[in-house]
Amino acid sequence: MSGLFDLPSDLQHSYLGLVGLHLREALIPVAAGLLLALPVAQLCVRLRWLYAPVLGLTTVLYAIPSLAFFVVLIDYTGQTETTVMIPLAVYSLVVLVPAIVDGVRSVPQETLDAATGMGLGPVRRYFQVQLPIAAPAIVAGLRVASVSSISLVSVGMLIGNQGALGNMLYTGMTYGRPRLIWLSVISTAVLAIAVDALLVLVRRILTPWMPRGTRPRPAVDPAAADRLATDGPGPAATARKDAAR
Amino acid sequence: MITFGSRAGGSCQTRRAFGVLIRIDAVTKRYPDGTVAVDRLSLDIPDGAITVLVGPSGCGKTTTLRMINRMVEPSEGRILIDGVDSRQQPVNTLRRSMGYVIQNAGLFQHRTIVDNIATVPRLLGWNKGKARDRARELMERVGLDASLAERYPYQLSGGQQQRVGVARALAADPPVLLMDEPFSAVDPVVRKGLQDELLRIQDELGKTIVFVTHDIDEAVKLGTMVAVLRTGGRLAQYAPPAELLSDPADAFVEDFLGADRGIRRLSFFSSAGLDLLTGPVVPAGATAEEIAARDTGGSPRLLVTDPEGRPLGWAEPDALAAGPVDAARLLSYGRPFVAGRDSLRAALDCAVLSPTGWAVAVDDTGRVTGVVSQQAIGDAIRTAHAAGAKTEGATGAEPDGTAEPGTDGTAAKAAR
Ligand SMILES: Nc1ncnc2c1ncn2[C@@H]1O[C@H](COP(=O)(O)OP(=O)(O)OP(=O)(O)O)[C@@H](O)[C@H]1O
């Protein structure tokens, strides 16, 4: 009888290897998405008219199925992790850009006026005032983006052995091994919850200045929270998307 | 040097000489949408004094203030700082040389109190330790407990936050302080405390302060000079507060000053010249003969004091002569005023509040120095007005005999 975590050799990884791969393929795109979203969001804050078209564009990109991305990308990046991660990075923008824009906009005008009046230039104002105050909203966006990315990595199985825990699920189904199916599903869920908890911890550490017992910007920024909860890629939206693929 | 009229303690109308630090020279601000917020405004803001910009909402006070530190650029005209066009130096250098305080303080919610206060010193390149030491020093100066240093703004009351705002503006010891309705979001009691504190700090540090408010009482209390602006950003009057109250330039200013400007003007006259009577003041244990020997100066009652000389209340001379007084049967003496330090307004207020119509004067320790009737206060007011009219406009004129020499204007203001 095989152990709980023993995997068939055609998965080419140990259990922990698959978990590591899954995390890497899910989180590197979110990090890359954040790096891209920060300047884009700042541009949207400065040029108000840009925000609506940018938001539209990220939504359209989010609507493109990953398979379509793979078909285009496979000529350039082959059957690699990169091919999986590029669409995931693009998808994260739909959450991260509005989260950052709303976060930066939630900085009270008088705080900005005070900063300007004391002689902080635009760069200092951004890094020393706007970004730190937007941190809770940004982390809230990162939580949604990370969880959604973790569930989406599985589609990597479409281009061969790049789906990490998704491949385990596929193998389980192909060989009729319920143990592998359960292990894959539960592991993915545990990863999502663990990463989410870690990000909550990060926010706590980053924001000792927030009144205790309040959720991240409940009063200041209900719009962002609402959007994330209702029409953003929350669990329901992600499930719909997966079903569509 | 240009001389500005200045209020000083007592009925003296001393003119203190100030240099001009900020000259607003025919400045107009037209916003892109066509609103003219400030219209050809010229103001000489004196060095080392508090200049208040006051006027109805939307009259261009904030715009004027922000043109001084170039948060708003003038459309026409120029602003000279110490004789030099403000556009000569880099904008952030200019701003770091001027403390800036706004309504609701505008604190950085993500930084501790010390780090908030240390902002400008850090920008100027001080090392962290020195900047924080300086911040703690300033917390003490503005009356903040040292235990608040490591707290975050949300853990402070509105009044405390406002004090942090003032400390932050003072941190790099700038010669100029720009304050935009700094105290308008706190309750009246806290506001009075903050105003007194500002006067004390100004007295100690001699900063040049430009203070925006829409509250004329605050303007009169704080200002060495008061500029009244009217809607459309035009200057209605620029004068010391006493002059504003005695000679409003036109109906707009008079209306803006409100109904009781005559009474309020009394704040500018010292009670030092009042003729205090000691005849009607008797210690609690006085004998009938002692009481009979008193010259009561027309007072129908006698003020009884305790052995230390503190007032207890008013009594009928007959009742007093009849034996020991029952403290509960004494008539309340109202609220005493401090002779010399308080104004004629305070003295009159005491007399009006007193059931006998006589005001009780005490010294700093609360001991009675004499009593004075409404009648005598009225006479003193007439004398003070006459003296004020005589010296009005006479630059450098010495105050007349009723004045208390050497009373500092700021200290006198703080007492009100
Ligand atoms: N950025 C702007 N663009 C267009 N108009 C403006 C702008 N800022 C102010 N104004 C207008 O200029 C006028 C003066 O505004 P300002 O803020 O200086 O008034 P204020 O005296 O400070 O008023 P308050 O007492 O209400 O603070 C107002 O009519 C205002 O609507």
Ligand SMILES: [Mg+2]
């Ligand atoms: Mg204003």
